[in-house]
Amino acid sequence: MELKPIGIIHSPYLSRAQAPRQGAGRQEICQVELFKEFQEGLRDIERFSHIVLIYWFHKSKGYSLMLTPSWDTKPHGVFTSRSPDRPCPLGLSVVELVAREGNILKVKGLDAIDGTPLLDIKPYFPSIDEKSHGQIGLA
Numbered sequence: 001m002e003l004k005p006i007g008i009i010h011s012p013y014l015s016r017a018q019a020p021r022q023g024a025g026r027q028e029i030c031q032v033e034l035f036k037e038f039q040e041g042l043r044d045i046e047r048f049s050h051i052v053l054i055y056w057f058h059k060s061k062g063y064s065l066m067l068t069p070s071w072d073t074k075p076h077g078v079f080t081s082r083s084p085d086r087p088c089p090l091g092l093s094v095v096e097l098v099a100r101e102g103n104i105l106k107v108k109g110l111d112a113i114d115g116t117p118l119l120d121i122k123p124y125f126p127s128i129d130e131k132s133h134g135q136i137g138l139a
Contacts, residue, residue: 005117007034007103009055013113029098032105032118039103042121050124051097053110056117057089091116094124 010031032053034042045051063085066075078086095107105121 003056003119005035005056005119006038006121007032007118009033009053009110009112009114009116009118011110011112011114011116013111027108028110029106029108030095030110030112032107032110032121034103034105034118034121036103042100042103042105045097045105045121045123046100048097048123050094051105051107052122052124053091053093053095053107053112053118054120054122055091055093055112056119057084057086057091058115058117059113060085060089063087063089090119 010033012028012030063078063083065078065087067078067081067083067085068075069081069083084091091112093110093112095109097105098108099106
């Protein structure tokens with residue numbers, strides 16, 4: 001399997017220590033730079049208020065199958081967490097699309113580190129993506 005980035009994420013967060021734990025509610029404007037050869041694929045993206053970004057946690061430090069999250073004192077399986085340190089370090093964020101300027105998307109609500117490789121962009125559909133009856137199993 002081979003994954004090739006389609007762009008780069010530019011953010012004010014230069015390290016993991018600077019990045020927020022979650023992007024939801026963040027007001028900083030981040031720029032998502034799509035490589036020019038993929039720009040045509042952005043046609044009509046402005047019609048969406050929110051988009052889903054899929055990216056590679058390139059600063060991941062390996063992983064442990066068990067970890068103790070910041071919100072608990074007991075260890076849990078890595079797949080119950082949103083830690084960037086995972087067997088396949090993929091990140092996913094639903095962000096607000098503020099503007100598009102050519103191959104650059106300006107977004108809010110992102111917690112990715114500057115230079116993060118972008119793997120895909122998908123539209124966010126509340127009627128499909130929102131799960132109003134979902135349960136948080138460990139809260």
